Amino acid sequence: MNKQKLSPWLKGVIVSTVLVILPPLIGLVPTVIGMMRAFRAIRAGGGGDATELSQAISVALYSTAVGFLVAFAAAIALVICLVGLVMEQRKRNQAKQE
Secondary structure (H helix, E strand, O other): OOOOOOOHHHHHHHHHHHHHHHHHHHHHHHHHHHHHHHHHHHHHHOOOOHHHHHHHHHHHHHHHHHHHHHHHHHHHHHHHHHHHHHHHHHHHHHHHHO
8 A cells, every 4th residue: 555645735735725625614514503592583573673683793703704714724725735735846847857
């Protein structure tokens, strides 16, 4: 069995890709639950207090915002890793040609 070592850059690409995709999706779950609770409170209270509802919705959206911030940072890391991977491949190709 031929085990090849993964390049650190390739590992970075894999990890950062996962971190670009998952956090926004995970962040949406509490947001949806929070919004459902807010709308349930509106239904139960006959309209509810606007201040309380806006605070509940604001809190619900924080998790989405955090997920997007993590994804944004991971997207930057992904670009850096991709550039590193390309540079590494170029060095390998140059070494083969010599």
